[in-house]
Amino acid sequence: MLVQYEESQGSAMFISHQWAGSDHPDPFFEQFKVLQEALKKMMSSATGVSANIFVELMYAEDKTGVTAQDLTSKPLFLWYDYFSCPQDEGREARERAINSIASYVEKCQYFVVLCPHVRHAEQEALTKRSWESRGWCRLERAAEGLRLKGKTGLTIEVHSPTYQALGPHWDWLRIPVGEGQFSVDEDRPKLAQVLSAMLTNKLNYYLMQKDFASYRILLNLQRLQLRGLPTSPKEDIVPGFTSQTNDPAVLAVEHFMYQNGFLSIRDPDLAGWPPICYAALDGSPMLMASLLEQNADPNACSTKYDVLFNFAPRMSALSVCVALMNNDAARVLLDARADVLAEDDLRHNAMHWAALAGNAEGLQLLYEQRQAATLVPNMLGYLPFSTACMAGSVEATRMLRAYTPSAEIAGSLHVTILCGRGSVEVVAELVDAKADVNYQLQTPLLSPLGILFAGMSLRHRWRASVLSAYAYHHSHATPLMCSIITSSFETAAALLAVGARTDLRNNRGQTATELAIEMGSPDYVVEALQGPGTARDRLVETYVTNEMRRTSSD
Numbered sequence: 001m002l003v004q005y006e007e008s009q010g011s012a013m014f015i016s017h018q019w020a021g022s023d024h025p026d027p028f029f030e031q032f033k034v035l036q037e038a039l040k041k042m043m044s045s046a047t048g049v050s051a052n053i054f055v056e057l058m059y060a061e062d063k064t065g066v067t068a069q070d071l072t073s074k075p076l077f078l079w080y081d082y083f084s085c086p087q088d089e090g091r092e093a094r095e096r097a098i099n100s101i102a103s104y105v106e107k108c109q110y111f112v113v114l115c116p117h118v119r120h121a122e123q124e125a126l127t128k129r130s131w132e133s134r135g136w137c138r139l140e141r142a143a144e145g146l147r148l149k150g151k152t153g154l155t156i157e158v159h160s161p162t163y164q165a166l167g168p169h170w171d172w173l174r175i176p177v178g179e180g181q182f183s184v185d186e187d188r189p190k191l192a193q194v195l196s197a198m199l200t201n202k203l204n205y206y207l208m209q210k211d212f213a214s215y216r217i218l219l220n221l222q223r224l225q226l227r228g229l230p231t232s233p234k235e236d237i238v239p240g241f242t243s244q245t246n247d248p249a250v251l252a253v254e255h256f257m258y259q260n261g262f263l264s265i266r267d268p269d270l271a272g273w274p275p276i277c278y279a280a281l282d283g284s285p286m287l288m289a290s291l292l293e294q295n296a297d298p299n300a301c302s303t304k305y306d307v308l309f310n311f312a313p314r315m316s317a318l319s320v321c322v323a324l325m326n327n328d329a330a331r332v333l334l335d336a337r338a339d340v341l342a343e344d345d346l347r348h349n350a351m352h353w354a355a356l357a358g359n360a361e362g363l364q365l366l367y368e369q370r371q372a373a374t375l376v377p378n379m380l381g382y383l384p385f386s387t388a389c390m391a392g393s394v395e396a397t398r399m400l401r402a403y404t405p406s407a408e409i410a411g412s413l414h415v416t417i418l419c420g421r422g423s424v425e426v427v428a429e430l431v432d433a434k435a436d437v438n439y440q441l442q443t444p445l446l447s448p449l450g451i452l453f454a455g456m457s458l459r460h461r462w463r464a465s466v467l468s469a470y471a472y473h474h475s476h477a478t479p480l481m482c483s484i485i486t487s488s489f490e491t492a493a494a495l496l497a498v499g500a501r502t503d504l505r506n507n508r509g510q511t512a513t514e515l516a517i518e519m520g521s522p523d524y525v526v527e528a529l530q531g532p533g534t535a536r537d538r539l540v541e542t543y544v545t546n547e548m549r550r551t552s553s554d
Helices: 030-042 053-059 068-072 091-107 128-133 135-145 187-208 212-220 248-260 275-282 285-293 317-323 327-335 350-356 360-369 371-375 384-391 394-403 406-410 412-418 424-432 448-459 466-473 479-485 489-497 512-518 523-529 534-553
Strands: 011-017 076-080 110-114 155-158 164-167
Touching: 011 091, 011 135, 030 068, 030 110, 030 155, 030 164, 053 164, 053 466, 091 135, 091 187, 110 128, 110 135, 128 135, 135 187, 187 212, 212 248, 212 275, 248 275, 248 285, 275 285, 275 317, 275 327, 285 327, 317 327, 317 350, 317 360, 327 360, 350 360, 350 371, 350 384, 350 394, 360 371, 360 394, 371 384, 371 394, 384 394, 384 406, 384 412, 394 424, 406 412, 412 424, 412 479, 412 489, 424 489, 448 466, 466 479, 479 489, 479 512, 489 523, 489 534, 512 523, 523 534
Parallel strands: 011 076, 011 110, 110 155
Antiparallel strands: 155 164
């Protein structure tokens, strides 16, 4: 039933989805059917919506942020643009639709990413990864991150009727709207205006709330958020700046210090971040060089977690630069002898952060400065190659594979699957690098992951989540089994295409097929696992063959 919603009527849920056809949002009504079934499950489940495996791994706990009681305690309304946003005709109506997106998100208490595994009318398989690539979807997610009312936090991802998960609150920051895909490229200038207005409104909101740490982070992230759009960051959020200098370098520092409210070049703010780390967010090489000329420390680091990106304490300015692909600013720091091996509290150095960002250019810069950095493990025991696998970056893994021991590469498929970043391209790259497609996982009990998995495995018996299921079943599991546990069906298809075995059993005595049945995987996945034939061919065709066609045509 279509209604004109008022906030006094109950709660509202914003549904962000990708079109499943070129001229129709859902030509076979598949996505809407998944949404209907998922809502029934979420509103009746005793456990609520569990965090996705990466969020749970980051926090080492099950963050159940949305319960059935939350969803049923008052009437629930859905904002779903199945009919609402004109796509082909009526420029004026189209512009009104673009302008209104932030307002609709603002009125909704829940943000839902509807990203089920369905087939596009032109045969492309739709997934969370394809949703994330769409410029419009990125704008909607940015609107949630920049909302002024209510709490911005974990979003609900709907992957199937049986699998919903909470996604991380920081994901929108790493996927700039302007670097997304648009079917109508002329939308970019208008979207630039809308996004700029949202950023300015949020910055002013932080100032009014005296949340200066969040203000400084977002202020200096403007350049990143506006990448790929025909606009520039707003320079004078705080009015009244004046200067007597004619030196552009000195002027840049003075303006930066004024807009950020700093008095000292070296002292951190109450959030534990020194000015040079905020400058690393911005990425201006001239600003970075000017700060160093005025005695900023090239090895300065934070002392606390940041409130938006969740960067670790003791993260260096160099690590911040390469994590955000601000490579020109990173060059300035390297010229000033910034330490490539400086570690934060997660034992990540700059090489790990560049790998996590998929920053192949940054990795090359760091390697040329300190070749040994490719062999330094982080807290989980992962070398930079494996952290690139965590990010699902083909470019970064390709750059690092020549400098990585074969033993690290052999089990790398498990790393990319654990973090939900498996794809056809990543699987192909890792198999080409000699990753073992049937590698049976053995995690040392006293390692950080071993301790975490042991605790999660015990918890699985009374409070299940995706990570607890992974922990419970992981011993001697193959990559194919783990892709089923994490609902990474594109990865499963890619593994089957390169000959992954289905007869192997984990330490619980289960095969990939038996795990698929236990996890409630879609019937077409279960059938594909049961043996060669039409079902398997169709799965491979949907995810692998069509993805290879799409990639070759890009």
